[in-house]
Amino acid sequence: MERKEFLRGLGLVGIGTLAIPIINSCSKDDDTSDSSVGTNSGSDTGSSSGSGSSSGSCSVTPSETAGPFPTITPSSLVKSNIVMDRTGVAFTIKITIKNTKASCAALKDAIVDIWHCDKDGYYSEYGGTSMQSVNYTSYHFLRGRQTTDENGLVTFTSIFPGWYSGRATHIHVHIYNASGTSLLVTQIAFPEGTNSAVATVNASTANGYTKGLSGYTYNASDNVFSDSVANELGAVTGSLSEGYVLTHTINVSS
Numbered sequence: 001m002e003r004k005e006f007l008r009g010l011g012l013v014g015i016g017t018l019a020i021p022i023i024n025s026c027s028k029d030d031d032t033s034d035s036s037v038g039t040n041s042g043s044d045t046g047s048s049s050g051s052g053s054s055s056g057s058c059s060v061t062p063s064e065t066a067g068p069f070p071t072i073t074p075s076s077l078v079k080s081n082i083v084m085d086r087t088g089v090a091f092t093i094k095i096t097i098k099n100t101k102a103s104c105a106a107l108k109d110a111i112v113d114i115w116h117c118d119k120d121g122y123y124s125e126y127g128g129t130s131m132q133s134v135n136y137t138s139y140h141f142l143r144g145r146q147t148t149d150e151n152g153l154v155t156f157t158s159i160f161p162g163w164y165s166g167r168a169t170h171i172h173v174h175i176y177n178a179s180g181t182s183l184l185v186t187q188i189a190f191p192e193g194t195n196s197a198v199a200t201v202n203a204s205t206a207n208g209y210t211k212g213l214s215g216y217t218y219n220a221s222d223n224v225f226s227d228s229v230a231n232e233l234g235a236v237t238g239s240l241s242e243g244y245v246l247t248h249t250i251n252v253s254s
Contacts, residue, residue: 058104061250062228064187068131069123071143074113081157082144087208088119088159089201090243097152099254106152107254109178115143116171119209121164160201168222169198175252183252188234189225192218197236197244204240
C-alpha cells in the first residue's frame with residue numbers, strides 16, 4: 001500500500017441531543033497505515049497527493065493517511081450501528097468495494113473499517129492531549145467494522161460528521177481482504193455548496209451543530225482532498241427530517 005508524508009498538520013434526528021463539552025475541535029491530522037488488521041497511526045492534516053494506480057479496466061482509489069485517530073482494536077467493533085451515545089442528524093453510510101484485478105467486479109468478504117468525528121469534531125478512543133483536548137479515550141463511538149456482501153456492499157448507521165480546523169468533512173476507511181491483509185486506507189469527501197448536506201447540517205443548531213461553517217476548510221483547500229477529490233467524493237442524498245444517505249464506491253487491488 002502506498003504511504004504519504006505530510007507537511008503540516010444518535011441519537012438520531014428527533015431523539016434530541018446530549019450535553020457534551022463544547023470546546024475546541026480536535027486538531028491536526030499526519031500519516032501512516034500498516035498492513036496488519038487494526039494497527040495504524042498517523043495524522044491527516046498535511047500536504048497530500050492522493051495516489052491511485054491503474055489495474056485492468058479501472059483504477060485503484062487514491063490512498064490517504066489514516067490520521068492520528070485510527071481505531072485501536074477494530075476487530076472488537078464489528079457492528080453496523082456505530083452511533084452509540086452520539087447525537088446529530090441521522091446518517092446512513094453505504095460503501096461498495098470493487099476489485100480492480102477482476103475488472104472492478106464487486107469484492108465479497110472484504111473487511112471494511114470506518115471511523116469519523118462527531119458533530120463537534122471529536123474522535124473517540126483519544127483525547128486529553130494537545131491534538132484533542134476532550135478526553136474520549138474510554139469511548140468507542142462512530143467506529144465500526146463490517147464485511148462486504150456478494151454485492152461488495154457494507155452499510156453503517158451513524159450521524160452526519162461534523163468538522164474541525166484544517167479539514168473538510170470526511171470519513172476514514174481501511175479495507176482488508178478476507179484474510180486480514182491491508183488493501184487500502186483512504187478517505188471519503190463530501191459534496192459542498194450552498195444547498196449541500198454539509199451546509200444544511202452545519203446550519204442546523206436545532207440538531208446540535210453549533211459551529212456553522214465559519215472557518216471551515218473546503219475540499220479544494222483540504223490537504224488530503226485538494227488533488228484527488230473527484231475519485232474520493234461520495235454522493236449524499238436526503239434531508240434533515242428524513243436523514244441523509246452517503247453512497248460511495250472504493251476500488252482496491254485484491
